[in-house]
Amino acid sequence: MRNLILTAGLLASLALPAAAQAPQVLRIGVTPGPHAQILEAVKPVAAKRGLDVRIIEFSDYVVPNEALSAGEIEANSFQNQPYLDNQRKDRGYKIESVALTVNFPLGIYSRKHKSFDDIPAGGTIAIQNDPTNGGRSLLLLQDKGVIKLKPNVGFKPTVADIIENPRRLKFIEVDAAQTPRSLPDVDAAAINTNYATPAGLKPSDAILREDPKGPYVNLLAVRTADKDKPWVEALVAAYRSPEVKAFITETFKGSVIASW
Structure with missing residues (x-):
């Protein structure tokens, strides 16, 4: 009986560390x-x-x-x-x-045009409607010489900060998750990679692409x-x-x- 009690006690003591080590x-x-x-x-x-x-x-x-x-x-x-x-x-x-x-380098994608230069004057571009990603898209377009923004706008410029738009592009703001779905209705759309990939878009498909920096x-x-x-x-x-x-x-x- 004493041995049984000691054995039971030992097993109980061994069980405690196991429970304590349950995965977080x-x-x-x-x-x-x-x-x-x-x-x-x-x-x-x-x-x-x-x-x-x-x-x-x-x-x-x-x-x-x-x-x-x-x-x-x-x-x-x-x-x-x-x-x-x-x-x-x-x-x-x-x-x-x-x-x-x-x-995830940001890209501008199009179902209608093979290059950004093919987008006609007055063409429509969909960008994200949140300040960070929409601003990021505008900065990409400025970096590629498409538009010019006010000086010192930081990382969250808005469409209102555009001071030069020689091609008179029109910007439509949509939820970031919906940007791939906007492609049939616009000339091009700025799409984050994590939404582009599930939509069947490859970064190599982008007609403009952000440099992986910043x-x-x-x-x-x-x-x-x-x-x-x-x-x-x-x-x-x-x-x-x-x-x-x-x-x-x-x-x-x-x-x-x-x-x-």
Whole structure:
């Protein structure tokens, strides 16, 4: 009887560490396409670090930060710093970046024209209706000599900041997720890569393409209250691992660029 009691006690003591080592569940919000694909590659690497990554897909750019702020997810991976800064300013989110991830060079696509020069005077261009991505599209058009913006407009210019538009292009602002669907109705549309890819568009199809530079590298974001928790460091290490970098390089062939 004494041996049975000792054995039972030993088994109970061994069970405690096992329970204590249960994987940390992390719900991570992403937009469909490359962000979700990359997180799938992160999952097995994160599992080795004691993290159970569960991917939650959102169809737009607004809800992932709302969900993170509300505690419905632990992290998100879909945005760049200018967009996060704008969201924090407008909505008061206590959210911050914990690591840079990948860059998606923005492209201008067309179903009607093989080059941007083919777009006629007065042609219609769809851009995103949020300040960060819409501004990014206008900066791309300025960089390519299509328009000129007011000096010192920063990273979030609007259509009202256009001071020279020699081709009298008309700009239509639509939700970023809807830009691929706008292509039949416009001469061209500025489309983020994570929306272009699911729509069957390749970066090589773009008639204008952003240079992979500047402040538009994407990031991992968490609530400010969580930024120093051990799981954050483990998640960053898993994401920025050699295995995930190799996956990005081999899968996206330069359309998505690792930041590390």
